[in-house]
Each structure stands twice: as structure tokens, then as C-alpha cells.
Amino acid sequence: MLLLQFLAPVLLLRSVTARPARAKGPLEPPHPRLPRTDLPAEEVPVTSRNGTQLPPYSYSYVFEQLIDHNNPSLGTFRQRYWHTYEFYEPGYTSYLTNSTINGRLAQELNGATVVLEHRFFGNSNPYQDLSVKSLAVLTVQQAIDDLAYFAQNVHLPMPGGDQLAPGNAAWILLGGSYGGALVSYAMANKPGIFYAGYASSAVVQAIVDFWGYFEPIRQAMPANCSADVEAVIAHVDSVIASGDSTQIDALKSTFGLQGLAHNDDFAAALQQNFFAWQDLQPDSGPGGDFYEFCDALEVKNGVNAGPSGWGLTNALQAWGNYWKATYYQQICGDDDVETCLGTYDATNPYWTYTYIDNAQRSWQWMLCNEFGFYFDGAPSSLPTVTSRVVTPAYGERQCGYRFPGAFPGNTTASAVKVPNASGVNGAYQGWETTTQRLIFANGINDPWREATVAADGSPNAGSDSQPHLISDGFHCSDMLVREGAASAKVKSVQDAAIAYMKEWFAQWSPSA
Numbered sequence: 001m002l003l004l005q006f007l008a009p010v011l012l013l014r015s016v017t018a019r020p021a022r023a024k025g026p027l028e029p030p031h032p033r034l035p036r037t038d039l040p041a042e043e044v045p046v047t048s049r050n051g052t053q054l055p056p057y058s059y060s061y062v063f064e065q066l067i068d069h070n071n072p073s074l075g076t077f078r079q080r081y082w083h084t085y086e087f088y089e090p091g092y093t094s095y096l097t098n099s100t101i102n103g104r105l106a107q108e109l110n111g112a113t114v115v116l117e118h119r120f121f122g123n124s125n126p127y128q129d130l131s132v133k134s135l136a137v138l139t140v141q142q143a144i145d146d147l148a149y150f151a152q153n154v155h156l157p158m159p160g161g162d163q164l165a166p167g168n169a170a171w172i173l174l175g176g177s178y179g180g181a182l183v184s185y186a187m188a189n190k191p192g193i194f195y196a197g198y199a200s201s202a203v204v205q206a207i208v209d210f211w212g213y214f215e216p217i218r219q220a221m222p223a224n225c226s227a228d229v230e231a232v233i234a235h236v237d238s239v240i241a242s243g244d245s246t247q248i249d250a251l252k253s254t255f256g257l258q259g260l261a262h263n264d265d266f267a268a269a270l271q272q273n274f275f276a277w278q279d280l281q282p283d284s285g286p287g288g289d290f291y292e293f294c295d296a297l298e299v300k301n302g303v304n305a306g307p308s309g310w311g312l313t314n315a316l317q318a319w320g321n322y323w324k325a326t327y328y329q330q331i332c333g334d335d336d337v338e339t340c341l342g343t344y345d346a347t348n349p350y351w352t353y354t355y356i357d358n359a360q361r362s363w364q365w366m367l368c369n370e371f372g373f374y375f376d377g378a379p380s381s382l383p384t385v386t387s388r389v390v391t392p393a394y395g396e397r398q399c400g401y402r403f404p405g406a407f408p409g410n411t412t413a414s415a416v417k418v419p420n421a422s423g424v425n426g427a428y429q430g431w432e433t434t435t436q437r438l439i440f441a442n443g444i445n446d447p448w449r450e451a452t453v454a455a456d457g458s459p460n461a462g463s464d465s466q467p468h469l470i471s472d473g474f475h476c477s478d479m480l481v482r483e484g485a486a487s488a489k490v491k492s493v494q495d496a497a498i499a500y501m502k503e504w505f506a507q508w509s510p511s512a
């Protein structure tokens with residue numbers, strides 16, 4: 001039994017290649033990423049259950065992967081993977097360790113674990129830069145093809161490792177976040193290769209206008225804080241809509257952001273306070289940046305506001321003072337405001353820095369072309385905690401700066417090229433997937449939840465052969481054993497997943 005996980009953001013080894021420093025540019029919004037694991041002392045050899053010494057978890061192997069699955073004659077590149085057969089037992093045919101769900105499953109099912117680095121995320125690169133020309137082979141379909149080709153052709157460095165193709169061995173595909181979406185996509189697109197799947201916080205539904213990122217936060221944050229934030233944002237939007245530059249400048253000054261020339265950059269800057277939510281986990285404990293923000297708005301002279309907050313006047317001053325006193329320094333350091341939060345300098349070499357091992361750039365390419373996932377304000381009929389002045393066009397404009405030639409450069413909103421989200425959802429089934437033996441695990445407090453099968457608007461309720469497990473966790477909480485120790489509901493998701501996998505695995509048999 002083999003457990004394969006696709007690793008998009010690099011967690012283990014870092015590149016040591018010398019390269020010029022990247023110019024400073026605007027803060028990047030968070031991308032969907034796995035939480036950090038508790039890595040064991042990396043260089044220590046691992047001892048398998050029967051006492052055999054195995055290489056340390058950090059040891060990386062190389063697989064010769066096709067550069068372009070549509071044109072195999074272009075040859076191969078070196079795709080890294082990590083592997084351990086600590087728990088593997090012959091006779092059955094890291095996130096490597098049992099601090100993660102992968103390792104726990106391996107331990108329970110006597111499987112081996114493999115973590116495969118995604119093309120262009122880290123040191124597995126078809127071409128040695130992230131130029132537009134090279135990124136032509138960074139697509140969802142190429143990533144799916146990588147997984148299938150790997151499973152069908154790899155000779156794993158373990159006893160019998162050349163006889164583990166799907167059919168001889170049960171391959172289980174796991175992933176969190178974008179990697180979780182690929183679990184679902186690969187099983188829909190390449191049926192018959194992966195016997196079962198575990199998709200945590202899987203952002204399966206591509207959504208261009210992704211105001212929903214803020215919706216689980218709005219629902220879960222303290223009621224006084226959301227009431228006050230909604231009041232401030234309504235005020236911000238009405239002042240900007242008034243077009244009265246004196247009033248607009250005064251508003252920016254309240255936050256110390258009078259140096260920001262563009263109103264949408266100012267409106268987008270106020271989203272920053274919400275990005276701290278993605279760092280929360282069941283074991284985060286009290287405090288943290290997000291709660292510091294709400295305390296700044298809601299605690300006045302040592303007294304907490306009631307459920308409806310203190311109202312606009314206090315909230316506006318308090319939020320502004322928070323930015324001026326500590327928050328700006330915290331996120332921007334000594335950078336001037338236009339460098340840190342402005343997005344209109346198309347000539348900044350920051351946008352076109354093409355050195356490898358820059359997961360943000362690779363992810364932006366996928367956003368611009370396929371997913372969208374632009375963080376913006378909710379439709380006007382609904383409450384919103386972020387400004388409606390920010391729309392998908394705000395992100396689409398930046399695609400032109402990052403990827404000249406592939407996207408219209410210096411254009412107006414009407415000329416932007418929009419991501420092909422409907423194509424992605426059509427091709428890989430989005431949240432309507434009918435794949436069987438696929439577990440979706442989600443956290444009710446995950447800001448990415450609205451792109452998962454657990455979205456408020458998802459049409460798919462799941463079934464016994466496609467269980468939808470939900471906890472009170474956050475982003476990918478159920479991937480980590482320590483989050484199960486912090487939350488009984490996360491633990492019950494993990495236990496249920498292991499029980500499903502055991503049941504399915506008992507029904508597996510090699511195919512001729």
C-alpha cells in the first residue's frame with residue numbers, strides 16, 4: 001500500500017542557489033498552503049518496525065518526469081520526492097511521519113509514504129526559470145499527468161519497489177489545500193490509478209470572484225468585531241464612491257495610509273487584517289494577530305463592547321490607530337507605503353523576477369490562468385467585512401505585470417484576460433465530483449471553505465463512498481495529528497478517515 005502526497009509549497013529542503021535579491025514589491029495575499037508539521041530531527045536515520053535502518057526523512061530522491069505530457073519527445077526533468085517505508089510490510093501491496101494523517105494511515109495500513117514535489121514549486125523544474133515561456137507547462141492537467149506517470153513508472157527505493165505500479169499495489173492519493181483539489185481532480189481525470197483518496201481543505205471549485213474567502217471568517221469572528229468592521233467598510237466604500245478627494249485623503253490618513261495613491265490599493269490594504277485568520281489552528285491558543293486586531297476595535301478603556309460593537313465613530317478611529325501604532329510596522333517594517341501596499345508600479349522588477357523556487361509566482365500563474373480566487377468584497381446584497389471597491393479586475397491587472405506577453409499589459413479593466421475557472425470546473429468536476437472512495441475533510445473555520453465541498457452553496461452532500469467529514473478546525477487541520485490532540489472533532493475526522501480507508505483497503509485486490 002502506497003500513500004502519495006503532492007507537495008505544492010516546499011516545506012523541507014531549501015534551495016541554496018545564489019541569485020540576485022528580489023526587488024521589494026507589494027505584500028502577497030496568502031495562498032492555500034499546508035500547515036507546518038513537527039519535523040523530527042531531520043538527519044537522524046529512521047528505524048523501521050522490524051529494526052532495519054532507513055534513510056532520514058529529509059533524504060530526497062529523484063524521479064525522471066516528463067517535461068510535457070503532450071509531447072514526451074521533449075524529454076524529462078528531475079522531480080524530487082521524499083519517501084519512507086518505515087511502516088511498510090511486504091505482503092501488502094512529510095508529511096512522511098506519523099505526526100501527519102499520511103503517516104498515521106501508513107502505520108495503520110502498513111503502507112509506505114511518498115511526498116512528491118509539484119512541478120515549479122521548489123526545486124523540481126522542467127525549465128530552470130519561471131518565465132512565461134517555461135510556465136507554459138505549468139497547468140493543472142500537467143500536474144495531474146505527473147501524478148499518474150509517477151505512480152505508473154516509479155521504482156521506489158525499497159524492497160520490491162519496482163513492482164508497485166497501480167494494479168499491483170493500492171495507491172492512495174492524499175493532499176491538503178490546492179494539493180487536496182488535485183486529489184479529487186486526478187481521481188476524476190485518471191480513473192483506475194488511485195484506489196482511494198484523502199482530500200483536506202480541498203479547494204476543488206475554481207471561483208474567480210472569491211469574496212467567499214472572508215465569509216467563514218465573518219461567520220466565526222466575534223460578533224462585535226464583525227459588526228464594527230462592516231460599519232467601517234460601508235463608510236469606506238461610500239467615501240470612495242463620493243469621489244470627494246478631501247474626504248478620501250482624510251480617510252486614508254486615519255489609517256496612516258495617505259501615501260497610497262490608488263483608492264483600490266487602500267481598500268485592499270484593509271483586507272490585510274483578515275489574512276491572519278489563515279494562521280489559526282485548534283492548538284493556536286489565545287491571542288494571535290487576528291484577535292489583537294479585534295481587541296483593538298472592541299476593548300475601550302478596559303471594557304468589551306456588547307455584541308453590536310461600539311459603532312462607526314469609535315471603530316474607525318480605533319482601527320486607524322491600530323494601523324498607525326503597531327500594525328503597519330508589523331506587516332511593512334520600514335518600507336514606504338507605496339512599496340508595501342501599492343500595486344500600480346508596472347515597471348517594478350519585482351513582478352518579473354523569474355528565479356526558480358518562488359512558490360508565490362508559480363501559484364500566481366495558476367491563479368491568473370485557471371483558478372482566479374481573487375479576494376474581494378461580497379455582493380452588495382450581502383454583508384461584507386472587506387471593501388467592494390476591490391474586484392477581480394484588481395488581481396487581473398497584476399497578471400499583466402507579472403506575465404507580460406501572456407496577459408494584456410497596461411490595460412483597463414475591460415481588457416483583462418479572465419481565468420478559465422469554468423473550464424477547470426467542467427474538466428475536473430469541481431464540487432460536483434462523483435468520485436468514489438474519496439474522503440473530503442474540511443474545517444468549518446477554514447477561510448478557503450467556500451471553494452470546497454463544505455461550502456455553504458455546495459450542491460454535493462457526500463455519501464458513504466464519498467464521505468464529507470467536517471470538524472471545527474481551520475485550514476488542513478485534520479492533516480496534523482497534533483491538531484487532533486487539540487480538538488475532539490478534528491480527532492473524530494481523523495479516526496473516521498482511518499476507518500473508511502481500512503474498510504476500503506480490505507476490499508482491494510490486485511488486478512491482473
Ligand SMILES: *[C@@H]1O[C@H](CO)[C@@H](O)[C@H](O)[C@H]1NC(C)=O
Nearest residue numbers: 048050051052088089090159
Ligand atoms: C525488515 O524489513 C525490511 C523492509 O521491509 C526487509 O527488507 C527486511 O528483510 C526485514 N528484515 C527482517 C529481519 O525481517
Ligand SMILES: *[C@@H]1O[C@H](CO)[C@@H](O)[C@H](O)[C@H]1NC(C)=O
Nearest residue numbers: 046047086097098099107481
Ligand atoms: C509514531 O512512530 C514512531 C516511530 O517512528 C513511534 O515511536 C511512535 O510510537 C508512533 N506514534 C504513535 C502515536 O503511534
Ligand SMILES: *[C@@H]1O[C@H](CO)[C@@H](O)[C@H](O)[C@H]1NC(C)=O
Nearest residue numbers: 222223224294295298304307
Ligand atoms: C467583544 O469583543 C471582545 C474583545 O475582542 C471579545 O473578547 C468578545 O468575545 C466580544 N463579544 C462578542 C459578543 O462579540
Ligand SMILES: *[C@@H]1O[C@H](CO)[C@@H](O)[C@H](O)[C@H]1NC(C)=O
Nearest residue numbers: 344345346347348409410411
Ligand atoms: C500605463 O498607462 C498609464 C496611463 O495610460 C501610463 O501613465 C503609464 O505610464 C503606463 N505604464 C506603463 C508601464 O506602460
Ligand SMILES: *[C@@H]1O[C@H](CO)[C@@H](O)[C@H](O)[C@H]1NC(C)=O
Nearest residue numbers: 420421422423424425426427
Ligand atoms: C477553458 O478550459 C476548457 C477545459 O479545459 C477548454 O476546453 C477551453 O478551451 C478553455 N477556454 C479557454 C478560453 O482557454
